[in-house]
Amino acid sequence: MNPLQSDSLPPSYFDKLYSEDPDPWKFETREYEANKYAATIAALPKERYRSAFEIGGSIGVLTQKLQERCDSLLSIDVSNLAQNRAKERCQHLSNVKFQIMRVPEQYPDQMFDLTLVSEVGYYWSWEDLKKSQQCILEHLEPGGHLLLVHWTLYARDYPLSGDEVHNSFFELAPNKLRHLKGQRVQHLKDQRQEEYRLDLFERV
Numbered sequence: 102m103n104p105l106q107s108d109s110l111p112p113s114y115f116d117k118l119y120s121e122d123p124d125p126w127k128f129e130t131r132e133y134e135a136n137k138y139a140a141t142i143a144a145l146p147k148e149r150y151r152s153a154f155e156i157g158g159s160i161g162v163l164t165q166k167l168q169e170r171c172d173s174l175l176s177i178d179v180s181n182l183a184q185n186r187a188k189e190r191c192q193h194l195s196n197v198k199f200q201i202m203r204v205p206e207q208y209p210d211q212m213f214d215l216t217l218v219s220e221v222g223y224y225w226s227w228e229d230l231k232k233s234q235q236c237i238l239e240h241l242e243p244g245g246h247l248l249l250v251h252w253t254l255y256a257r258d259y260p261l262s263g264d265e266v267h268n269s270f271f272e273l274a275p276n277k278l279r280h281l282k283g284q285r286v287q288h289l290k291d292q293r294q295e296e297y298r299l300d301l302f303e304r305v
């Protein structure tokens with residue numbers, strides 16, 4: 102936990118970033134992001150998902166790739182600026198819906214068979230992370246998948262580290278979540294890369 106930043110980062114933090122640069126993390130152009138996105142999609146054990154949920158979809162680069170595996174995908178974000186670009190990118194895709202929503206204060210009133218939390222968990226305070234976990238669990242079908250992907254290096258502004266986020270989901274195993282490892286999912290041998298970590302869980 103970051104003693105200098107114990108509250109969740111507010112929507113204004115992200116709006117400021119997006120107003121200064123439409124792609125602050127260079128999702129569209131960095132090879133690192135492209136490789137991470139390929140690993141993220143490759144980690145999905147099922148060929149198709151009926152109803153997927155993406156928390157913090159940003160400008161929609163990963164959203165566009167993820168939707169190829171989904172009959173329906175709901176992508177939410179706190180930033181209008183970011184989501185408008187995502188909507189533009191995905192305007193030809195009828196299976197993708199967008200909503201402005203701040204997890205955990207708000208959560209969709211439906212069940213999902215896939216929830217993706219990619220590069221968003223460390224913006225929550227410890228308390229919001231715990232509340233978000235409850236929401237994720239309550240809205241994930243038995244047998245449904247939860248995929249976590251987070252950068253693991255130090256960031257001064259972030260309330261939590263990537264490792265703290267992933268480790269706290271491990272506390273929900275084995276009763277509520279089952280961690281899927283390499284032996285069950287062949288391509289998941291290397292879940293920890295140099296700069297990020299990827300963990301896949303199944304709802305019990």
Ligand SMILES: C[S@@+](CC[C@H](N)C(=O)[O-])C[C@H]1O[C@@H](n2cnc3c(N)ncnc32)[C@H](O)[C@@H]1O
Pocket residue numbers: 110115126128156157158159160163177178179180183202203204205218219220221224
């Ligand atoms: C670093 S981007 C991640 C984008 C994308 N998931 C990816 O992996 O490429 C984080 C996004 O999460 C959004 N976000 C931050 N806190 C959030 C919250 N509590 N609820 C929903 N979205 C949030 C931000 O606005 C930002 O667009």
